[in-house]
Amino acid sequence: MSSALSPDELEEELRRIGAERYHDKHPFHRLLHGGALSFGQVQAWALNRYCYQAAIPRKDAALISRLHDRALRRIWIERIRDHDGDGQRDPGGIERWLVLTDGLDLDRDYVISMQGTLPAVRFAVEAYVRFVAERSQLEAIASSLTELFAPAIHRERIGGMLAHYPFVGEDVMAYFRRRLTQAPRDVAFALDYVRREADTPERQRAVTDALRFKCDVLWIQLDALHHAYVTPGLPPPGAFVPRETVATAKLAAEPAG
């Protein structure tokens, strides 16, 4: 029988999982941040990532619907507000994401409809919503801990995308700038909760498994993007096809000379 880790050891283990599995290690992100993607590939990324953004408030509401502790609900509800906005001063994270897709010349109705997104992305996102709705409260909260690693990727993204893409401006990066302050506040609470509540080997295992699961949810979205839009670059039937890909395909299909 193994004994329980100390809270610090547990946190180290969580950070080790992030270092190994968080999607900042995915080749697609290196291409994105390094300026190696075409306009159409960046469009595909923003379009698909919208599925994830749009699902986050439902995921957080699913958790709140299971919390019997009023104080905990009051803290967690801030996340819904952050993403949905208040309809007044704060437009919210989803709206900021739509500013990003606007800036990439994607039609708003098309983005919101999720027509054209990759099924693998939608499946991964819904798996996350179901996980939070159905697993234990501890696992549901632990699955948010990828935010531990988010500020680093957001900083890298803001710098890299602004430097490398002429079609990316400050306004378009507003989503990530805002998350630089929101994510650390959110994760501080979740990390504290997990350090306190995961006090047996079984509960610690549940927590680390939940973080691995969540890393899978994020990673698999980039796998799908990479397959569809980089190598081999084969979007599944019905999925978004960037204009220049169409053009290239058309050129390639034209008989030589």
Added chain:
Amino acid sequence: MSSALSPDELEEELRRIGAERYHDKHPFHRLLHGGALSFGQVQAWALNRYCYQAAIPRKDAALISRLHDRALRRIWIERIRDHDGDGQRDPGGIERWLVLTDGLDLDRDYVISMQGTLPAVRFAVEAYVRFVAERSQLEAIASSLTELFAPAIHRERIGGMLAHYPFVGEDVMAYFRRRLTQAPRDVAFALDYVRREADTPERQRAVTDALRFKCDVLWIQLDALHHAYVTPGLPPPGAFVPRETVATAKLAAEPAG
């Protein structure tokens, strides 16, 4: 095949259901508002009704977790805030309910633990949470329409309880005063939604059934209270026993002479 009702006809039908089935018609409420209950019976009512109050934010979060429309989520989230408060200026409806139970000399930890509440009440409340989590969005929203009838019962309750019970003061009635303004705002939205969305006989039937279901949820709580604390006055094992009931039972059990 019957044809669909007009929105006005549907609203009339909903109001008819309320006139017949809303729990203001229950004998227990007539006793409560008419000053016919003992201190212990009013305690039992407040203690059990806490189960319902405490579950409302979970119910509303369950609905939000299913709403794909951001604007709708933004409106519905106000209900959670109303009940849970914001942890700052607004203490929220649950806190106001605890002021009521404080005022009735019930220990707060005991109330929050729900130890001592009637199982039938807890079952009814959880049936409501599950209904909202599992039925269609239209049915979930329609089940909130008992709020159409709430202001009348709250006004009657404030007047009746203040007039009849020396142990009930203005502070204790704060919950109901606040609901006098919150409920009409909430129900205006839900009624408008239902009038607009329930446009076929099938969807209208789903809406009226949802309202009937919700009336059952409320009614059955009073049935359980009436059985346990009025006639025959037999609380199930483990349930709250008012002090004067204990005293009476003890006297009755003492041998004559």
